[in-house]
Amino acid sequence: MASSVGARASLGLLLLGFGLAAATVAASDGRISGWIYLGSTLQLAVALAVSWRVARPDRRIWAGLLVVVVLSVTGQVLDRSVGEAAATQAAPAGMFLLVQLVLASGLLFISWRRLGSDPVSVLADGVIVAAGSWFLIWWWVLQPTIARSDDPWWVTATAGVTLSVSSIVLFTLATILFGDTDRSPAVWFVAVAIAGAASGDVLWASGDAGRIAAAPTWATASYVVSLFAASAAFVHPSIRTLVERRPALRRRPIAGRLVVTTLALAVPVVALSLTDPVSDTDRWIRTASVVALAAAVTARVGFTVRVNARMQRELERQARTDALTGLPNRALVAEQLTAAIVSSPSSGTPSVLFIDIDRFKNINDSLGHQAGDDVLVAVADRLRRVLPPSCSVGRISGDEFAVVNAGGRATDGATALAERVVACFHEPLAVRQGDVFVTASIGVAFSDGTSSAEDLLRQADTAMYRAKQSGRNCIAVFDASMLERASARLAIETALHRALERREVRLVHQPIVDLADGGVSGFEALMRWEREDGTSVSPAEFIPIAEETGTILPLGSWALLEALVHLREWIDQGACRPGATMSVNVSPRQLHDPAFAASVEEALRRAGVAPTQLWIEVTEGVMLAEPEPAVAALRRLAHAGVRVAVDDFGTGYSSLSLLRRFPVHRLKIDRSFVSGLTSDANASTLVRTIVAMSHSLELDTVAEGVETAEQLGALCAMGCSGAQGYLLSHPVPPRSVPAAIAAIAGHPDLEPVRRTSGG
Numbered sequence: 001m002a003s004s005v006g007a008r009a010s011l012g013l014l015l016l017g018f019g020l021a022a023a024t025v026a027a028s029d030g031r032i033s034g035w036i037y038l039g040s041t042l043q044l045a046v047a048l049a050v051s052w053r054v055a056r057p058d059r060r061i062w063a064g065l066l067v068v069v070v071l072s073v074t075g076q077v078l079d080r081s082v083g084e085a086a087a088t089q090a091a092p093a094g095m096f097l098l099v100q101l102v103l104a105s106g107l108l109f110i111s112w113r114r115l116g117s118d119p120v121s122v123l124a125d126g127v128i129v130a131a132g133s134w135f136l137i138w139w140w141v142l143q144p145t146i147a148r149s150d151d152p153w154w155v156t157a158t159a160g161v162t163l164s165v166s167s168i169v170l171f172t173l174a175t176i177l178f179g180d181t182d183r184s185p186a187v188w189f190v191a192v193a194i195a196g197a198a199s200g201d202v203l204w205a206s207g208d209a210g211r212i213a214a215a216p217t218w219a220t221a222s223y224v225v226s227l228f229a230a231s232a233a234f235v236h237p238s239i240r241t242l243v244e245r246r247p248a249l250r251r252r253p254i255a256g257r258l259v260v261t262t263l264a265l266a267v268p269v270v271a272l273s274l275t276d277p278v279s280d281t282d283r284w285i286r287t288a289s290v291v292a293l294a295a296a297v298t299a300r301v302g303f304t305v306r307v308n309a310r311m312q313r314e315l316e317r318q319a320r321t322d323a324l325t326g327l328p329n330r331a332l333v334a335e336q337l338t339a340a341i342v343s344s345p346s347s348g349t350p351s352v353l354f355i356d357i358d359r360f361k362n363i364n365d366s367l368g369h370q371a372g373d374d375v376l377v378a379v380a381d382r383l384r385r386v387l388p389p390s391c392s393v394g395r396i397s398g399d400e401f402a403v404v405n406a407g408g409r410a411t412d413g414a415t416a417l418a419e420r421v422v423a424c425f426h427e428p429l430a431v432r433q434g435d436v437f438v439t440a441s442i443g444v445a446f447s448d449g450t451s452s453a454e455d456l457l458r459q460a461d462t463a464m465y466r467a468k469q470s471g472r473n474c475i476a477v478f479d480a481s482m483l484e485r486a487s488a489r490l491a492i493e494t495a496l497h498r499a500l501e502r503r504e505v506r507l508v509h510q511p512i513v514d515l516a517d518g519g520v521s522g523f524e525a526l527m528r529w530e531r532e533d534g535t536s537v538s539p540a541e542f543i544p545i546a547e548e549t550g551t552i553l554p555l556g557s558w559a560l561l562e563a564l565v566h567l568r569e570w571i572d573q574g575a576c577r578p579g580a581t582m583s584v585n586v587s588p589r590q591l592h593d594p595a596f597a598a599s600v601e602e603a604l605r606r607a608g609v610a611p612t613q614l615w616i617e618v619t620e621g622v623m624l625a626e627p628e629p630a631v632a633a634l635r636r637l638a639h640a641g642v643r644v645a646v647d648d649f650g651t652g653y654s655s656l657s658l659l660r661r662f663p664v665h666r667l668k669i670d671r672s673f674v675s676g677l678t679s680d681a682n683a684s685t686l687v688r689t690i691v692a693m694s695h696s697l698e699l700d701t702v703a704e705g706v707e708t709a710e711q712l713g714a715l716c717a718m719g720c721s722g723a724q725g726y727l728l729s730h731p732v733p734p735r736s737v738p739a740a741i742a743a744i745a746g747h748p749d750l751e752p753v754r755r756t757s758g759g
């Protein structure tokens with residue numbers, strides 16, 4: 001409401017200003033125009049007071065305008081009333097100059113705040129324009145004025161300088177107008193006010209020079225428009241946003257500025273060549289003007305060149321540093337390494353440490369990406385502190401850092417350095433979220449003088465990978481055999497991609513025996529991969545790779561359906577109990593797949609197996625990293641009747657609270673405990689404890705890897721509910737399953753069990 005009143009008042013004021021200006025011209029009477037001028041200044045005083053209370057512009061702008069108005073009005077009143085005495089003329093001349101200086105600085109301030117443009121370059125262009133217009137001013141008004149009047153030369157010179165500064169004002173104003181993305185009404189009103197004042201000044205001076213007879217009336221009319229436009233600007237609501245930052249224009253108005261500065265150069269030169277000097281003074285001033293103009297242009301060019309050079313340096317620096325940590329990035333690390341290799345014969349054997357933060361993903365996932373960034377910055381600081389000045393550290397990517405050690409003389413120099421890095425993380429890192437402990441795996445590679453920087457980095461990376469495999473938080477030094485293993489792994493990765501469609505993957509099944517009656521209660525499906533060349537790859541080798549590359553998703557869903565179809569066939573053939581179950585191993589990656597639960601339900605439906613006949617085996621690792629999506633998928637399946645077993649129980653880190661959060665129905669006691677059952681007291685205590693705990697949590701227990709009759713006997717005595725292992729049956733292909741079941745039915749070591757169950 002208030003704002004629309006302000007907007008209408010502004011428009012009204014501007015129209016009134018034009019009306020009164022027309023009246024001034026029409027009347028063409030010195031007394032009337034004097035009164036109109038006085039009235040205009042009074043209304044501006046009122047408008048400024050209103051604006052201070054209502055529109056609330058930026059206080060600096062408001063104060064600046066107040067100074068401008070007071071100075072220019074006093075100056076004009078003095079100029080109109082005082083006599084021709086030189087001393088009294090000095091005051092208005094000085095005031096007008098001051099007005100233009102205040103206006104110029106105010107506009108530069110606005111252009112800097114509003115457009116973010118570099119005020120120095122705007123000023124530099126403005127000075128070229130001023131120097132150019134100075135010549136025109138000299139030629140159009142000053143020179144004739146000096147010839148006509150007996151004013152002292154410095155009064156005229158001050159007037160000339162004032163007019164030149166006002167051309168800077170106009171230029172800056174144009175920069176704001178044409179560089180602005182949205183020109184608010186206040187900006188336009190300010191523009192009209194300044195243009196009005198400037199044209200008033202030129203007209204007034206032209207009058208003095210005797211160039212235009214009616215100049216004083218026209219000048220007053222211009223001033224009236226200017227005063228009303230200033231009021232309009234200050235009562236308009238948009239005055240508040242005058243110094244607010246605007247979104248930058250995508251295309252800066254370079255062309256416009258270029259045209260203006262070129263004109264400022266060309267017009268004086270043309271005027272100079274077309275007109276002849278009228279006196280010696282004129283000749284000297286013309287020469288001086290050209291020199292000043294040339295100096296301004298030279299300074300501008302020099303300044304631009306310097307700015308460009310600085311920008312170029314900054315861009316180059318940015319392209320070679322990591323924005324987060326301020327460390328050199330991969331490109332710069334490679335450069336430093338190359339330099340170290342080139343100068344190596346004299347300085348010793350260069351080496352690289354490739355540092356990877358262990359389980360960094362966990363930090364990101366559990367504490368958030370901001371914390372992850374903070375940890376990386378803290379790691380960078382720690383590395384900078386702990387490394388000697390002869391080494392340089394850079395960030396290669398994500399959580400990977402590299403240290404270039406140019407002068408390490410002996411092998412243990414670099415390994416000692418790596419040990420120092422491992423040790424420096426024993427103290428926690430303090431980040432905003434609290435203290436965080438990290439560990440690092442480090443690969444070390446030494447230059448042999450022939451390998452390139454990239455080769456060396458790759459070797460250190462390979463060694464780091466080895467350090468990770470051997471349990472993290474340690475160091476590995478590169479040797480050629482690592483590359484062979486790495487390429488063997490790559491070959492597996494590639495072959496695995498096609499294994500499924502080439503039907504190289506199949507399932508074998510290991511019966512699970514119910515220790516209550518000695519019968520086969522179910523089977524565990526295990527994957528086998530026979531490659532084209534006849535070699536067979538162990539699941540322990542290819543499942544982790546399939547997991548990493550994502551191939552586990554198609555492989556896993558194939559295995560699930562295949563296993564359930566097999567179970568359906570055996571039940572239909574009467575080879576096993578109608579209620580027999582199928583256990584399928586599921587990897588974390590599958591559980592995190594949002595489509596997992598649905599695909600299990602679909603497989604059960606297609607195979608025609610009841611959900612209660614399926615066991616999903618997951619390892620404890622699933623419960624640790626990112627448990628939420630896994631919990632959700634398992635809950636959904638458990639709700640449908642599918643049961644969940646924790647595989648290799650006791651080898652991971654699962655806590656009892658995690659066991660409670662997950663819908664778990666069975667613990668599978670890891671083979672390592674079962675194998676020590678009859679020889680190692682600790683193992684036997686552990687198994688007994690697991691079985692007792694399962695009883696009280698109402699969980700089922702199955703012992704894995706049962707290989708001897710003694711182990712079987714011990715498990716029965718402890719009350720374990722199920723067993724699987726080579727003693728009872730190896731994993732066998734589907735067609736051999738009925739035979740395996742028959743063998744178990746007559747298995748001598750199960751005789752005691754059958755006897756006690758009365759079967």
Ligand code: C2E
Nearest residue numbers: 526527539540543559585586587705706707724725726731
């Ligand atoms: P697991 O689920 O713990 O499977 C039991 C492993 O123990 C199998 O090894 C099995 O052959 C072996 N085993 C059974 N009885 C005995 C015994 O008495 N003595 C000894 N020494 N070993 C025995 P396998 O088939 O090599 O599988 C290794 C692992 O690979 C499995 O451990 C499982 O974690 C994974 N795996 C196998 N098939 C699949 C699958 O289809 N999907 C997923 N995600 N993982 C699978």
Ligand code: MG
Nearest residue numbers: 524585617647
């Ligand atoms: Mg298993």
Ligand code: MG
Nearest residue numbers: 647648668704
């Ligand atoms: Mg197992």
